Amino acid sequence: MNKKETRLRRARKTRAVIAEKKAVRLTVFRSNCHIYAQVISGCGSKVLAAASTVEADVRKDLSNGGNASAAAVVGKLIAERAKAAGIEAVAFDRAGFKYHGRVKALAEAAREGGLKF
Structure with a gap:
């Protein structure tokens, strides 16, 4: 297995647990240059809110979308x-990524913003 397959395997396990609870989930995806976050409904078919470093109003304030400060802004x-x-x-779905660095910065900023997970 390669790195991506193992990450997706970890993500599948987490999503199965969240799906059993029918909880609204906060999903995070990070690439080398950007970070994305979505709030997905309990049934898993509808995106209720989204934010990322790709958006124009977020990009104008940031010099780099792939660092922890950018993740905090998205959070x-x-x-x-x-x-x-x-x-x-919400239930936090880190998509198999380690709870470290940018993912951790986004989660802590979302908690400071008033989300409970």
Whole structure:
């Protein structure tokens, strides 16, 4: 197995547990240059809120979309948008990535923004 396959295997296990609970989930994806976050409904078929470093209003404030400070900005933004959609509590789906660095920065910023997980 390569790196991507093992990450996706870890992600599948986490998503199975979250799907059993029918919880709203905060999903994170990180690439080398950007980080993306989505709040997905309990049934898994509808995106309720989204934020990323690709968006124009986020990019104008950042010099680099692939660092921890950019992830913190996305975390605060996703928390604001989720609260606007009426979502208080989510299950954190890190998509098989280690809870470290950019993923951790996004999660902590979302918690500071008022999301509970």
